[in-house]
Amino acid sequence: xxxxxxxxxxxxxxGVRSRFVEGVNGLRVHILEAGPADGSRPLVLLLxxxxxxxxxxxxxxxxxxxxxxxxxAPDQRGYGRTTGWDPAYDGxxxxxxxxxxxxxxxxxxxxxxxxxxxxxxxHDFGSPVAAWCAVTRPDIFRSxxxxxxxxxxxxxxxxxxxxxxAREGLDAALAALQRPRMHYQHYYQTPxxxxxxWHAPQGIHAFLRGYYHYKSADWEGNRPHPLPDGSAxxxxxxxxxxxxxxxxxxxxxxxxxxxxxxxxTANAWLPEPEMAVYAAEYGRTGFxxxxxxxxxxxxxxxxxxxxxxxxxxxxxxxxAGASDWGPFQSPGALDxxxxxxxxxxxxxxxLPGAGHWVQQEQPAATASLLVDFLARNAVR
Numbered sequence: 001x002x003x004x005x006x007x008x009x010x011x012x013x014x015g016v017r018s019r020f021v022e023g024v025n026g027l028r029v030h031i032l033e034a035g036p037a038d039g040s041r042p043l044v045l046l047l048x049x050x051x052x053x054x055x056x057x058x059x060x061x062x063x064x065x066x067x068x069x070x071x072x073a074p075d076q077r078g079y080g081r082t083t084g085w086d087p088a089y090d091g092x093x094x095x096x097x098x099x100x101x102x103x104x105x106x107x108x109x110x111x112x113x114x115x116x117x118x119x120x121x122x123h124d125f126g127s128p129v130a131a132w133c134a135v136t137r138p139d140i141f142r143s144x145x146x147x148x149x150x151x152x153x154x155x156x157x158x159x160x161x162x163x164x165x166a167r168e169g170l171d172a173a174l175a176a177l178q179r180p181r182m183h184y185q186h187y188y189q190t191p192x193x194x195x196x197x198w199h200a201p202q203g204i205h206a207f208l209r210g211y212y213h214y215k216s217a218d219w220e221g222n223r224p225h226p227l228p229d230g231s232a233x234x235x236x237x238x239x240x241x242x243x244x245x246x247x248x249x250x251x252x253x254x255x256x257x258x259x260x261x262x263x264x265t266a267n268a269w270l271p272e273p274e275m276a277v278y279a280a281e282y283g284r285t286g287f288x289x290x291x292x293x294x295x296x297x298x299x300x301x302x303x304x305x306x307x308x309x310x311x312x313x314x315x316x317x318x319x320a321g322a323s324d325w326g327p328f329q330s331p332g333a334l335d336x337x338x339x340x341x342x343x344x345x346x347x348x349x350x351l352p353g354a355g356h357w358v359q360q361e362q363p364a365a366t367a368s369l370l371v372d373f374l375a376r377n378a379v380r
Contacts, residue, residue, distance in 0.1 A: 004030070004081045011055075011277055015062050020081075024106040025100070030054065030081035032073045033097075042118035044374070045071040045105065045141075049124020049148070050290045051197075051208070052357075053080045056123070059363030060370065067371045069118060076126070077104050078289025080281050087288050089191050090306030096292040097300030102132045109140065118138050119374055123147040123359060124326070125293055131341075132304075134312045143315040143377055145370060148326040148356055150318060152333040153341035155301075157309025173232035174208055180246035181236055186296040187244055196249035198286040202258070205279035207251050210258035212270060214241050216355035217323035219257060224325040226334075234331065242329055269361045312342045315377045318370055321361060322355030345374065 006018035012032070017066055023030045033055045035041055044064055046057040054073040064071045075082040077096065084094035094100075109117055120141045122130025131151035134144040174181040187193055200207035213219055227234040235243050244253050264272065318337060320327045327334050327350070338345050354361035 004083065006030070006081075007055075013058055013062060015065065016058055021108060021111050023112045024111050025104045025373040026095075027077060027082055027084035027104060027107075029104075029108055029111075030075040031108075032057065032061065033071060034336040035068075035070040037070055037112070039070075039113050041068055041070040043112065043114045043116075044069045044071045044370075045109065045117050045120045046071065047105065047120065047126030047129050048073065048076060048079070049126045050293065051124075051211070051228050051278075051282065052124065053281055055080075055281075056357070056360060060359050060367040063364075063367035064370060067374070069374070072108070072112065074104075074108055075328075076129075078099060078292055079198045080285065085289055087286070089194070089288055093292055093296050094299055096296035097303075098128065098132055098297065099136070099300050099303055100138060101129050101293075105129065105133055106140065116142055119143045119145060119370070121145040121147065121370065122149075124149055124356070125290075127151065131312060134314050134316065135307055135310050138314045141314065143373070144312060145317045145373060146317060146337070147319045147358060147366075148321070148324055149235065150327055150330070150333040150337040151312070151320075151341050152330060154310050155305050155308040159305070159308065166167060166329040170230075170232060170235065174235065174243065175246055177232055177236060179236075181232070181243045182246045183235065184242050184244055184250070185294050187250065189293050192249065193291055194288040196251050198282070200251035202251065202255055204283045206258065206276065207254065208278050208282065209264065209275055210237075210254040211241070211250070212275075212357060213259040213263070214239070214254050215324075216269075216357055216361055217321060217353055218259065218267070219262065219355070222323040222325065222355050224323065224328050226322040226328050227331045230331050238325060238329060242325060255279065269357070269363075299351065311340070313344060315344045315346055315373070317343045317369070317373050318348045319358060319366060320348075320350055321356060322350040323351045323355040324350075324358065326356055346376075 014036050048056045054075045057073040061071045077085045120130045120133045127146040127149035130144050133141040171186050240253050351362045351365050360367045
């Protein structure tokens with residue numbers, strides 16, 4: 001994998017470039033970028049989630065560059081054309097812990113020749129990484145925008161006595177329901193998950209097409225609302241891409257919700273040539289690198305305790321699709337982000353016509369919010 005080339009130009013919008021940055025925390029990082037890379041403009045760093053790539057930001061990069069920024073989106077550790085990570089299920093899991101992913105971002109900023117970032121933007125699993133960038137190094141990451149996954153805050157301080165993980169016992173409670181269920185994050189930690197999705201019965205292209213459709217505004221069943229509490233009965237209200245039927249893999253979970261041929265033809269936000277990029281990249285790498293993020297969370301808990309009680313002190317904003325269940329899948333997180341986790345919170349924006357893939361489903365509205373946020377805070 002070390003001889004991978006940049007993306008072919010036909011994969012990218014005109015003005016978006018693909019290249020590699022060497023020596024970033026043990027990685028050779030593949031990035032997409034837009035705008036001059038000579039240090040004359042402030043840097044905006046875009047961090048993707050699962051199962052996505054730097055490619056997921058292709059539609060918002062040019063508007064940000066036109067507004068006067070050097071825009072960089074990396075394939076994060078475990079993804080795409082970035083190399084140097086361990087792809088084995090039983091491999092180096094410790095390197096995927098949260099603060100080492102933050103170190104990846106910090107190392108990339110340094111390798112690009114910058115000493116500060118105008119804004120770090122994170123979507124899905126990139127959202128907590130962006131949040132922790134802002135928590136740990138507010139002198140470098142001068143503002144943050146979190147997307148789809150709200151940041152519930154750092155560990156509590158003082159440490160509560162006998163505190164238990166929020167989801168302790170959830171898997172057993174979901175299994176005990178009359179219709180036995182399983183949380184997707186539990187499934188993603190199993191050895192079977194990568195093989196099930198990588199070699200899905202319907203093929204990887206059809207699997208990813210179904211997965212993206214099921215979590216988008218195109219699936220009319222996505223009508224999110226806050227959950228009453230953290231009980232198994234409440235979690236069972238979530239669509240099956242979050243709380244699966246027990247005994248099924250993700251490939252089987254999304255198959256009944258695959259879009260029709262007419263839906264695919266009409267899809268303007270992810271037409272088939274763009275869908276083929278995801279299928280080609282994941283067809284080559286599989287999903288295990290991204291799945292390691294779900295398996296490594298507790299490994300970094302001790303060092304994250306060093307930041308107990310700290311807030312995001314730089315300007316912060318939250319964006320999600322109005323049809324995205326992501327803001328509600330962790331009960332109370334949206335309110336904690338606004339009221340506790342951030343000291344300079346500047347609003348929640350739920351965009352109509354978008355589900356989980358907000359920067360792809362509604363790129364113009366997303367880019368407009370980002371540009372306005374940067375201008376409002378004079379982060380240059």
